[in-house]
Amino acid sequence: MTYTYSEAFRRLAQELGFADDPIKGLVHLRHPGELANWTLPVVEGVMIGGAGLGLLRALERWRRDADPNLLAVWAGSVAYLMAIEPPLYFPDAFHMPEYLRDVFAHNVFSVQFLHEHLPLYIIALYPAVASLAYEIVDSFGVFSDNVLLGAVCVGFVHQIFYEIFDHIGPQLKWWIWNTDAPTNSPSLGSVPMTSVFQFATLGPAALVLLAHLIVGRKVDRGETISGRSLAGRSLAIGALVPAAVALVSTPIGKLGERFSPRAALGGSSALPWVVAVPTLAAAWRRSRATTVSADAATTGAEGSSWFGVTYGSAYLAAFGVLWGKALPAFRAAKGGVTSEGTRIGNLPYTIACGAAAAAALAGVATAGRQPARARRGLLRAGLRAARTGSWGAVRR
Template sequence: MSVACGPDADAVTRGLGFDCHDVAPVVSVRFPWTLAHWTMPLLELLVVGGAVFALVHAVRRYRAGDPVNLALWWASLVYLFVTEPPLYFPEWFGLDRLYGFIFAHNRFTVQFMADRLPLYIVAFYPAFSQLAYELVRSLGGFRGRGPLAGSVAVAFVCQVFYEVFDQLGPRLKWWAWNPGNRIVNHPALASVPMTSMLLFASVSFGALTYLVVRLAGGSRRGPSPALRTVVAGVLTPPTMAIAGIPSSLFDGNSTAQAWVLGVELALVWLAGGWILGTNRAERPPQSAFVRVYPAVYLGGLAVFWLAADDGGPAGSVPYALACFAAAGLVLVALYRKARVPAPG
């Protein structure tokens, strides 16, 4: 299959400072200090380091008898490889008329698939899914409320931790959305499509967590753990399509779609916040990962926000501040009632 670089892709990538016709089809590597913005190699270090830290933690949990963390780490990658290629190359899958060209990443140190997929994005899925799951698990969300409510809380935690990143990326030209795409990228909150905010930043990770907990954390009978992990990753994208049905009923009416998506986002905040805020279950001992990485991630994003210039389209600063505040409260709750840390 040829590398597609149509007019929309050409315009978006040129806005980021490179030519999508001049790319390596499989993998490209460049020096970190040659990247377009000084935050980019630091972002890579923050996310790739987090994925490695998450894997070490997941292996320790597995050896201690809990397979969920490791299954979630790998299921996140399955979900990545199911969902990302159609987003980058919809014409390969006959989806170009349905989705159109959606967005392009800037050039990072290591890039795959014709410079469409940075290594740090590959790492982001397992790092971020582990961040959200471990926060909710450590706050007793799964022990006290069960898999479904715990996964709703994960969707909320993902929303507030992810959107401090999502609202910033276009501003620093880490990636750029295609403004001409009226199918997927509108309605938007400032420069960020609301469908991405809801379906990717909350629904997908909440659904992935629920599927992994139910499939990989349940009975040992039946299919192998590896197969269950793959099934969980593969079944996650359809849940996003289901959650997108309410807004799709108003295709062509951006105002109505914005209201529907806004109500759904509000429900994620209300339900997730209530689940975490009212949970009184006994908390498990905290791991080194949950005590360190969420705070490092949030602190790193705060530094990037303070250093943000007027490069690309701005995200919503008020919404990002609200997410910072909510994420900070989650960390306060974590540290305020900290138990004696576990070895892992």
């Protein structure tokens, strides 16, 4: 049977410019030069490159440091995507409620899946930004003190990086939000506040918390995890994230019904700032005041923060260029809409996110070593030594 777009999706695709093209199959490739504008292949490269680097870093930590947590976050984020994205594209097949149908439409990129609904760069976005947020928070040693607090900090760091992207995408025709969908109101500029709270903040926090509960606790008990077990646990993590998001979002929604949806969602999105900023600042000060022996420092995952600093810096530099491209039309916009008919984001909030992201990267680059993390590294080194018999390499 031939697949056809729904009426609402066709309207969104018409605004993006591809509604009249023949509907492609499950996988379709395009030349990057044929896309709507040059920014589309750039954002593809940023996200796909970040996912690749994040996977390399996760494998490095697992093989070298016996630390599978980052790999669980990486794989779990992909499982999370597969749990939430396809139902939004095919609501009839998944019996989705009316308010979750045709919430948005992606533009067509170089690599597309699922009849033009899902670009490859969106698949890459999940592990790229989640891994970056986890690596930054973990480099401060927050998880050694409090896993729940560490998850909240990841939600904050993910928000500040992701919203730089979220507030420019609709203007540059990367995707379009359906303003008729009830879940997309209220909004902050072009971005629904549900996206800021549920997707940019709560989802990554839940992902990391579940990764530590399902994978991290086993490692902290000194147990090893096989590749098959890690794969199964990562699938479970991804499958449980939507339930965790729904569990937390329900009382927020009730609060919004009683008072104001904007206040409830805005306050919920701002709370991680209130918690994470002083937490990360205190962790950075502790790291600067603490000296750990070189032997201990190099046994743990903290021996290198190349992924957080390198990819985080490249991410901010790339989006600096992209925002430079967007600013002229942004300034000339009237009523929140550019001359090309695309909606603009909220610039002050984006600047605040960019400044916070730059500060986080500066903190990672200048942080010292955390004693708890070094002890964790010694534990893992001890486990490796027990398996290999090379105890001479483990010294205090």
